[in-house]
Amino acid sequence: MIREGGCLCGAVRLKVEGEPLNVRVCHCRNCQKAMGSPFFARALFPQSALKVEGETAHYPSSAALERVFCKRCGTRLFARRTNGTAAGVALAVFDDRNAFAPTEHIWVSEKMDWVQIDDGLKQYQESVPQ
Template identity: 50%
Template sequence: MSYEGGCLCGQVRWRAAGEPINVRICHCSLCQRATGGPFFARALFRAEDFSWIGETTSWPTSERIERRSCARCGVPMFSVPNDPPGRIGVSLATLDHPDALAPECHIFVGTKRAWIALDDGVPQYEERPPV
């Protein structure tokens, strides 16, 4: 399978040539601030399967993760963890076919917004899921 997507203005386009490592919704406070939304729904791909074109801005939101947004329309696109390296997270909201991938679990629900009710039946973890 392959997946493709892009930002709102079309300047940034991405493609993943394989299946994701995992698909998760993160409710941590950093993801809330970084996306400007109540959570970050993202698929994590192997970097060797992943490519993008277009100009992005980058911002390290922690020692572990750098975020990249479209340099023109500002849509938060990618989260790039460095520990371990070789992976890239991409916002599910930027998929060309938005329901092509579905989240497997919710993480960091200990900091989720109180007005979000989760009833989708997938596992929920207070912080990180068990390895």
């Protein structure tokens, strides 16, 4: 299966092939600041499954993760692990914005107080236990 998406202005297009490794909503403080939103809803894929066309920029949000965005409009597209293993693509950038539904919430210990999670999905105070 191939899913496509892109930024607000259309300068960047992306494709992912295959099924995601997981689909999660992250409430950590880094994701809140990086996304300018209460959380980051994303589908995680092997980096090898992600193809990007167009000019992007990136910045490190931690030693393990860098955030990638459109250089023209600033749309936050995905976060990729610096070790080259995986990339979490923002659910809202897919052309079919309902292509993937989250199955769990992570870093709930850092969620904003006014965010109410009542969707019945699993919740983890930090990351998913290994």
